[in-house]
Amino acid sequence: MEKSLVINPDKCTGCLQCEMACSYENEGVFNPAKSRIKVFTFHQEGRFVPYTCTQCSEAWCQQACPVDAISLNLVTGAKEVNESSCVGCKVCTISCPFGTINYNQSSGKVIKCDLCGGDPKCASACPTQAITYVDADQTGLDKMRQWATQTDNATSNTASNA
Amino acid sequence: MSWTGKLLRINLTRGEIISEAVNEEWKNDYLGSRGLATKYLFEEIDPACEPLSAENKMIMATGPLTGTMAATGGRYVVVTKGPLTNCVACSNSGGFIGAEMKSAGWDMIIFEGKSPKPVYLYIENDKAELLPADDIWGTSVWSTDEWLHNKHQDPLLRIAAVGRPAENACLYSGIVNDLHRAAGRSGVGAVMASKNLKAVAIRGTKGVGNLNDPAGFMKAVNDGKAVLAENPVTGQGLPAYGTQVLMNVINEIGALPTNNMKDVQFDGAHAISGEAMSEPRKSDGRPNLTTNAACFGCTIACGRISTIDQGHFSVKNKSKYWGNSGGLEYEAAWALGADNGVDDLDALTYVNFICNEEGFDPITFGATVAAAMEMFEDGNITLEQTGGIPFNFGSAEALTQAAELVASGEGFGQDLALGSKRLCEKYGRPELSMSVKGLEFPAYDPRGIQGIGLNYATSNRGACHVRGYTVASEVLGIPEKTDPLSAEGKPGLVKAFQDITASVDSSGLCLFTTFAWTLDNIAPQIQGACGSEWTVDYLLKVGERIWNMEREFNLKAGITSADDTLPPRLREEAAKTGPAKGLVSQVDAMMPEYYQLRGWSEEGIPTDETKQRLGLKG
Incomplete structure (x- = not known):
């Protein structure tokens, strides 16, 4: 079963555990500057929003890459960067509409989320379940459940009023 | 291990910046952050110096767990001689700048002297420079933050700054980082402004690693x-x-002043x-x-x-x-x-x-x-x-x-x-x-919570709850419940809380973890990061060593046992309502036992035997 990362900003507290888990998995150090997932703080609104690659089915980055360094992992559905092929041309960073593939100065290659091979460390590090990893066909399930509860209430209220 | 092993020394008088190795021996004796920075301060300044003079130094320091994935591992401290208390001042803050400092490669920054003109310190990993702050002198922390982000065109820059009260030598001005986290107490902001230092702006992209036992640490x-x-x-x-x-x-519980x-x-x-x-x-x-x-x-x-x-x-x-x-x-x-x-x-x-x-x-x-x-x-x-x-x-x-x-x-x-x-x-x-040694009380009345009164009276930075938060035991039952209205057994409780806290503060973790964690939870994290020698027993010893070092600093700064007390209102005017009705603080009655447990003389001075036991010089 293919799974997807689901992000619920309402639950995010901006702690950056996800950024540390990501950088530790990929770089061996705790380094938010090298994280593939980023938490954005909207100070005036009091909101924290984690953001990362959503693994497009027809990925712009993959199609733009002139050296075929980005390939599909058939098990996880992730688009993965092959470091030995990547020439650091950055065309993918231009083509990605969401900005979630980025150049890494230290390696001269690009980096992006690869779902940690099917065990994304950001999701397991998140203390509030703002980041979860669920069935790719059911990413809306939690939201549907939330609304379903209210729909149910409305029905029972109407019934009791009648 | 987990420390970067490097510190920045900034001589503001001369505009000089040098990189130094952190003293290995002191690191092993004092862990980091509060303990290590206080050791440097004690060694480098005369405790009797005027806090707002160029002779005083100000140290920003992280702990070995700062910048790691350890929960709450983002703390940093500002250590200096405080103008409000004329005692050692150690003000702890969260937010993000502590981790950024560590990620830029620095355990500590020592500021000395006084800049002839307003400046701010800009750090980008190994690069550190003092830049003119004329345009932001006389403005608030929030304006300074905005100006620096605009100037450096870097939304990820982490900033700590002082506002107008610090420039005006307000004796309780603090240093605010990340807009609303603060090294808030003891007037550390006034010290920073007295050096004509407006802000510290840091961008660190090296990351924090160098763990002693990565798998053990993550577990x-x-x-x-x-x-x-x-x-x-x-x-x-x-x-x-x-x-x-x-x-x-x-x-x-009748303890809300x-x-x-x-x-x-x-x-x-x-x-x-x-x-x-x-x-x-x-x-x-x-x-x-x-x-x-x-x-x-x-x-x-x-x-x-x-x-x-x-x-x-x-x-x-x-x-x-x-x-x-x-x-x-x-x-x-x-x-x-x-x-x-x-x-x-x-x-x-x-x-x-x-x-x-x-x-x-x-x-x-x-x-x-x-x-x-x-x-x-x-x-x-x-x-x-x-x-x-x-x-x-x-x-x-x-x-x-x-x-x-x-x-x-x-x-x-x-x-x-x-x-x-x-x-x-x-x-x-x-x-x-309503103060001790010039620092005002926090929000727990010593008539209704007896132990916290003794902690206030003996806290090395004046009336402070986060030097020995006995409220955890006396009110919340952590780690075990004691009677808040009774003075019995409180000297031992206060000492235990004070020593543990000194250790936790020196690790880079937040004290609030200790609502849930004991040193049994903390020691394995420090061991994973720093080495197997950081056992619970050793952490307790380091905590006690730090406490006594701070005491020594204060004694040399002119504090005496007469300063270890509470204002007359709390010792003489009984609580009028609630469970503590009719009670006053029994602080003076508790003091002899506290001194004794600490291994101090009747005058509140650590004995030679105590200093020897803790490895403090005579």
């Missing part, structure tokens, strides 16, 4: 996170209500509580609290993000205060609220915003206003002296105007900037300053 970190999540205080109470979860609890500590219970407690912050406002149906927020790496997230009712008198036509910012924590809500008899949540939130915007300590400020209100009502301070403001208990208008005056340094604000000790001396009522 200890994950175990620790699970304990925090399952604990009712760190897993539920603090995320939901922040430290404000305490307002109603402390009021009920009210009206300059004349009373121990406040009728308006609920109106300014964490619960009230979550209730919809009448005017616009929104609650004061928008969301909770975490500091770097923190899985508790006790921080408050709040708004003020746009129709409230304090922010009418002031749109810059209409958005979200750092909301009330318990100490601020108490000091600004109960201690002044003010139950207006919006007014308190507004003053809290001002404290963050301009960088001054809401605890000392609130307690200073409370002392002013009592002297005003007693006729010692007149309308003419306050500039026409009626300083009555319960007046939200007086409170908000007082904050604006301290921010600008105008009129009566100059008197209020002195702190309560000097203000009360100036107006002839020294007994009305």
Whole structure:
């Protein structure tokens, strides 16, 4: 079963555990500057929003890459960067509409989320379940459940009023 | 291991910046952060020096766990000689700049001397430079933050800065980082401004690693996170209500100091509580609290993000205060609220915003206003002296105007900037300053919680709760329940809390983890990061060593056992209501046993034997 990362900003507290888990998995150090997932703080609104690659089915980055360094992992559905092929041309960073593939100065290659091979460390590090990893066909399930509860209430209220 | 092993030494007088290796021996004796920075300070300055002179130094320091994935591992400290207390000042802050400093490759930054002109320190990994701050001198922390982000075109720059009160030598000005986290107490901001240093801006992209035992570390970190999540205080109470979860609890047990500590219970407690912050406002149906927020790496997230009712008198036509910012924590809500008899949540939130915007300590400020209100009502301070403001208990208008005056340094604000000790001396009522060694009390009345009174009296930075938070045991039953009204056994409890806290503070973790964690949870994390020698027993010894070193500093600075006490009000005027009715603080009775347990002489001086046992020089 293919799974997807689901992000619920309402639950995010901006702690950056996800950024540390990501950088530790990929770089061996705790380094938010090298994280593939980023938490954005909207100070005036009091909101924290984690953001990362959503693994497009027809990925712009993959199609733009002139050296075929980005390939599909058939098990996880992730688009993965092959470091030995990547020439650091950055065309993918231009083509990605969401900005979630980025150049890494230290390696001269690009980096992006690869779902940690099917065990994304950001999701397991998140203390509030703002980041979860669920069935790719059911990413809306939690939201549907939330609304379903209210729909149910409305029905029972109407019934009791009648 | 986990330390970077490097420090930056900034000589502001000469404009020189050098990189130095951190002293290995001291690192192993004092761990990091509070302990290590205090060791450097003690070795490098004369404890009797004038705090606001070029002779004093100011140290920003991280701990070995700062910048790691250990839950709450984002703390840093500012250590210096404090102008409010003339004692060692050690002010701890969260937010993100501590981790950024570490990620840039630095365990500590030592500032010495005084710059001839206003400057700020800009750090980008190995690159560090002093740049002109003329354009931001005379502006607030928030303006400085905005200016620096614009100038460097870097949204990820982390900034700590002082505001106008620090420049005006307000004795309780702090250093604010990440807009609303602060090294808030003891006047460390005034020291920074006295050196003509306006801000420190850091961008670190190296990351923190170099773990002693990576697998062991990650296991200890994950175990620790699970304990925090399952604990009712760190897993539920603090995320939901922040430290404000305490307002109603402390009021009920009769230990909520009210009206300059004349009373121990406040009728308006609920109106300014964490619960009230979550209730919809009448005017616009929104609650004061928008969301909770975490500091770097923190899985508790006790921080408050709040708004003020746009129709409230304090922010009418002031749109810059209409958005979200750092909301009330318990100490601020108490000091600004109960201690002044003010139950207006919006007014308190507004003053809290001002404290963050301009960088001054809401605890000392609130307690200073409370002392002013009592002297005003007693006729010692007149309308003419306050500039026409009626300083009555319960007046939200007086409170908000007082904050604006301290921010600008105008009129009566100059008197209020002195702190309560000097203000009360100036107006002839020294007994009305609710302080120890010049630092004002936080939000727990020593008549209703006996142990915390002894901690206040002996705390090395003056009346401070986070030097030995016996409230955890006496009120919350952590790690075990003791009777708050009894003095029995409290000297031992106070000593244990003080020593453990010194160790936790020196690791880079937040003290709030200890609602759920003991050293049994913390030691494996430090061991994973730093080495197997950091056992529970060794951490306790290091904590005790740090405590005694701070004491030695203070003794050399001129403190004596006569300073280890509480104001007469708390020792002589009994609590009027609640469970503690009829009780006074038994601090003086507890002191001999405390000195004895510490291995100090009857004069409160560590004996040679004690110093030898702890490896402190004679």
